Amino acid sequence: MFKAKAIARLAAFLATVAWFTWLVTGVSNIFSHNNALPLEVNPQVPLIAVNLFLLFMYVFYKYRIERADNVNFIDLLWRVFVTGLITTVISIFFKVIMILLGETALTQDSMFLFFIYTVNFGLMSSVLISSFSVFRRLILYQKSKILITVWKVFHYGLLVSLVYNVLPFPFLNNIFQYYLFFLVVLGLVLSANMKWVAYLNFRQKWKGILLIGLALFYMGYFIWTIYNLSTDFDTLGIPYNDYKENVFFIALIAFIFVYTLFSLLVLLFNLPTSSVFEQKLEEVVNFQKLSQSIQTEQSEDRVYDILLESSVSTVFAQAAWLELNHISSPVYYCYNISEDEIKKIKAHLEKKKVKGILEKGPDKTRNLTRVLRSIGGSRFRSMIVAPVVVKNEQIGVIALLKEVSDGFNREMEQIVSTFANQAGISIENFRLLSEALQNERYMEELKIAKRVQSSLLPAEPESNSDFDIVAFSGAADEVGGDYYDTHKINDHKIALIIGDVSGKGTSAAFHMSQMKGIFQSLGQLNLSPKLFLIKANNALSRCLDKASFITATYFMIDSKRKKVSFARAGHCPTLYFKKKKNKVDFFKNKGLGLGILRNESFEDYIQESQFSYDPGDIFVLYTDGITEAKNKKGEEYGYDRLIDILDAHTESEPGNIREAIIADLYKFIESETLDDDYTIVIVKFN
Amino acid sequence: MVDIKTINEKGIEVLKIVGEVDASSSIQLDKAIHDVLEKGHKKIIVDCGSLEYISSAGLGVFMSYIEEMKKNGVQMVLVGLNPKVKNVFEILGLDQLLNTAKNKEEGKIMMK
Numbered sequence: 001m002f003k004a005k006a007i008a009r010l011a012a013f014l015a016t017v018a019w020f021t022w023l024v025t026g027v028s029n030i031f032s033h034n035n036a037l038p039l040e041v042n043p044q045v046p047l048i049a050v051n052l053f054l055l056f057m058y059v060f061y062k063y064r065i066e067r068a069d070n071v072n073f074i075d076l077l078w079r080v081f082v083t084g085l086i087t088t089v090i091s092i093f094f095k096v097i098m099i100l101l102g103e104t105a106l107t108q109d110s111m112f113l114f115f116i117y118t119v120n121f122g123l124m125s126s127v128l129i130s131s132f133s134v135f136r137r138l139i140l141y142q143k144s145k146i147l148i149t150v151w152k153v154f155h156y157g158l159l160v161s162l163v164y165n166v167l168p169f170p171f172l173n174n175i176f177q178y179y180l181f182f183l184v185v186l187g188l189v190l191s192a193n194m195k196w197v198a199y200l201n202f203r204q205k206w207k208g209i210l211l212i213g214l215a216l217f218y219m220g221y222f223i224w225t226i227y228n229l230s231t232d233f234d235t236l237g238i239p240y241n242d243y244k245e246n247v248f249f250i251a252l253i254a255f256i257f258v259y260t261l262f263s264l265l266v267l268l269f270n271l272p273t274s275s276v277f278e279q280k281l282e283e284v285v286n287f288q289k290l291s292q293s294i295q296t297e298q299s300e301d302r303v304y305d306i307l308l309e310s311s312v313s314t315v316f317a318q319a320a321w322l323e324l325n326h327i328s329s330p331v332y333y334c335y336n337i338s339e340d341e342i343k344k345i346k347a348h349l350e351k352k353k354v355k356g357i358l359e360k361g362p363d364k365t366r367n368l369t370r371v372l373r374s375i376g377g378s379r380f381r382s383m384i385v386a387p388v389v390v391k392n393e394q395i396g397v398i399a400l401l402k403e404v405s406d407g408f409n410r411e412m413e414q415i416v417s418t419f420a421n422q423a424g425i426s427i428e429n430f431r432l433l434s435e436a437l438q439n440e441r442y443m444e445e446l447k448i449a450k451r452v453q454s455s456l457l458p459a460e461p462e463s464n465s466d467f468d469i470v471a472f473s474g475a476a477d478e479v480g481g482d483y484y485d486t487h488k489i490n491d492h493k494i495a496l497i498i499g500d501v502s503g504k505g506t507s508a509a510f511h512m513s514q515m516k517g518i519f520q521s522l523g524q525l526n527l528s529p530k531l532f533l534i535k536a537n538n539a540l541s542r543c544l545d546k547a548s549f550i551t552a553t554y555f556m557i558d559s560k561r562k563k564v565s566f567a568r569a570g571h572c573p574t575l576y577f578k579k580k581k582n583k584v585d586f587f588k589n590k591g592l593g594l595g596i597l598r599n600e601s602f603e604d605y606i607q608e609s610q611f612s613y614d615p616g617d618i619f620v621l622y623t624d625g626i627t628e629a630k631n632k633k634g635e636e637y638g639y640d641r642l643i644d645i646l647d648a649h650t651e652s653e654p655g656n657i658r659e660a661i662i663a664d665l666y667k668f669i670e671s672e673t674l675d676d677d678y679t680i681v682i683v684k685f686n
Numbered sequence: 687m688v689d690i691k692t693i694n695e696k697g698i699e700v701l702k703i704v705g706e707v708d709a710s711s712s713i714q715l716d717k718a719i720h721d722v723l724e725k726g727h728k729k730i731i732v733d734c735g736s737l738e739y740i741s742s743a744g745l746g747v748f749m750s751y752i753e754e755m756k757k758n759g760v761q762m763v764l765v766g767l768n769p770k771v772k773n774v775f776e777i778l779g780l781d782q783l784l785n786t787a788k789n790k791e792e793g794k795i796m797m798k
Contacts, residue, residue, distance in 0.1 A: 500742070501742075502742035502743055502745065502746045503709055503741075503742060503743045503746065504709060505709075546750045547712075547716070547743070547746035547747055547749065547750040548746055549742075549745075549746060549749060549778075551742075551777075551778060569779075570777060570778040570779045570780075571777075572777060573777065590779070590782075591779050592778070592779030592780075592782060592783070593749075593778045593779060593780070596749045596752070596778070596779070596780065596783065597752075597783065598753070605779055605782055624742070628739075628741075636770070676741075
């Protein structure tokens with residue numbers, strides 16, 4: 001692949017060569033003609049040279065102009081202007097020489113005239129073809145499929161005409177007119193594409209008019225020059241390559257001339273409306289500013305400011321205010337108006353039975369000009385108001401004022417309404433963003449709570465040579481209400497507790513920590529399990545809320561007497577494996593949850609039991625999160641599965657039993673998460 | 687999800703609980719019992735025949751009214767508990783504080 005620049009240079013060089021060939025062969029033929037000698041060169045050669053010259057010029061400008069990136073319309077028109085200027089200056093230079101030479105032999109010499117003709121022809125083609133390349137970009141600025149097709153037909157039609165020009169078949173002369181007509185019509189059709197004009201602002205349009213006007217002038221100058229020269233040749237009867245027979249050249253002249261003229265007219269007629277277009281653009285920009293304000297600005301105030309500024313500038317209001325409903329009194333953002341004036345207008349509107357401009361209604365924007373008319377002593381004559389709505393709730397209203405009557409049209413009402421809506425959306429987004437940040441903070445807090453809570457559970461439960469204790473606890477939410485703990489009373493006595501707070505989540509976690517406090521203080525007193533629960537119930541009765549309770553089972557393991565005494569406060573029955581009987585069963589004794597009965601009679605519902613243990617015995621404490629865990633069919637894990645899984649692992653280490661139970665539980669629920677807190681504590685006697 | 691209907695049958699308020707009472711739906715249960723007590727009814731039957739599941743939060747609701755009912759002389763009987771739900775009440779020991787009956791008829795007899 002050649003670089004575009006290299007191709008352009010090569011084309012320029014080849015064009016020059018073609019031009020010289022044309023000049024030399026043409027002059028030679030004229031010389032032969034003048035001296036009645038046989039033609040030295042086939043007349044076909046200069047003809048081909050002309051068309052090759054045109055082709056190379058075409059390629060040159062195609063690569064020079066069409067490939068240039070990021071060029072705005074005025075820059076493109078500037079190119080046309082500059083090319084025209086340079087070529088015209090050169091052409092005039094030759095003209096001046098001619099005039100200076102006056103009626104000398106040289107100026108009368110047909111070969112010299114031919115030279116002038118080729119120069120002007122070359123310069124003019126350069127103007128035409130460069131303009132063509134520029135116009136191509138202008139026309140195809142907003143392309144459609146059909147436009148591209150038409151353009152292609154035109155463009156290939158032109159290129160084929162170069163070949164047509166040199167074909168030596170006389171019958172082709174008959175279609176000359178049709179071919180030309182076809183190309184001119186296509187050029188006319190394409191000349192209707194003037195969309196680029198709309199994108200120029202007022203200044204640019206003036207510049208465009210100037211540049212195109214001058215380009216039109218060059219065109220006229222060249223046409224006039226070349227026409228005169230060819231008329232001279234015609235009268236002299238000298239063979240030359242008449243531009244009038246060149247379809248490419250004529251079609252191009254027609255097209256460039258028409259398009260330039262059209263552009264000039266369209267630019268002229270668009271001048272008065274360009275401010276409207278600029279206005280629309282500004283609306284879009286303002287609109288964008290409003291919607292983006294949320295990403296860049298960190299306050300609602302800024303959004304309100306932008307809303308006010310944008311609305312004022314787009315509808316040319318003389319004054320405006322933004323009023324936000326506030327708990328105590330409305331907050332005002334004023335533009336060119338004092339609060340006193342606002343209050344005066346509002347009072348007037350109220351008097352005129354406009355139920356306050358903060359009135360909610362399906363009709364979004366309201367034009368209150370008629371009502372305002374009757375106000376005395378105010379400079380304002382027209383007014384529109386639009387509500388600012390966030391999440392279906394009107395948070396405020398924007399009012400725009402003008403000193404002329406009927407200053408707001410329907411369009412302006414719509415624009416203000418749109419702006420107010422967008423501001424509402426921005427505010428809503430802003431609030432959502434703040435909420436999201438707030439939530440993130442809460443999540444962080446909960447993570448901290450989780451860490452704190454996990455530190456409330458013993459890292460390593462107390463054990464001694466007689467038994468091992470392992471435990472595991474998982475919470476459905478960040479924090480939960482399950483609790484287990486151990487306390488070493490003396491060398492042979494250990495207190496063990498498992499508890500479950502009703503409900504789950506944060507409230508349960510708070511109660512769980514209260515339970516921890518109770519266990520850590522009462523545990524030291526070496527109380528019997530029943531007495532412990534009575535005291536605990538007493539304490540909790542004063543601090544649990546009305547509908548909360550805690551279930552617990554309290555164990556006292558005495559390794560000297562090889563006995564365990566325990567009492568159950570409404571907690572799940574303890575699972576027990578008696579090695580001697582090789583049987584897994586539940587301890588079913590009487591009990592009542594802590595905090596359910598908040599008086600002395602609680603002790604009547606608590607029963608203390610005792611059992612002796614032997615090596616190999618196991619007991620399993622758990623919370624209802626395990627037995628009530630549900631699978632997808634809605635079945636509960638239940639007590640029987642718990643018995644079965646313990647039965648199958650009675651010979652295992654306590655840690656392995658724990659893993660086996662958890663694995664079995666998850667296998668049953670077929671899910672990764674449980675919706676309740678669950679805890680398991682395993683005690684195995686050695 | 688829970689649905690609670692209150693019907694008055696010959697001077698006895700019957701609360702029919704259909705579905706599951708968990709932490710979130712326990713609020714509905716609380717409201718239903720609260721409303722009945724508010725109206726000054728002294729005889730309440732809670733029909734648990736269609737109660738599939740009750741969580742600790744749900745139990746907490748029943749528990750929280752025990753004292754108040756006792757004080758105001760309100761009688762409440764839970765009837766038709768399925769074995770699973772009954773077991774939950776029994777483990778917590780709440781069956782010792784609340785009256786239960788097999789069905790509505792028995793419940794009505796209990797309150798005479």
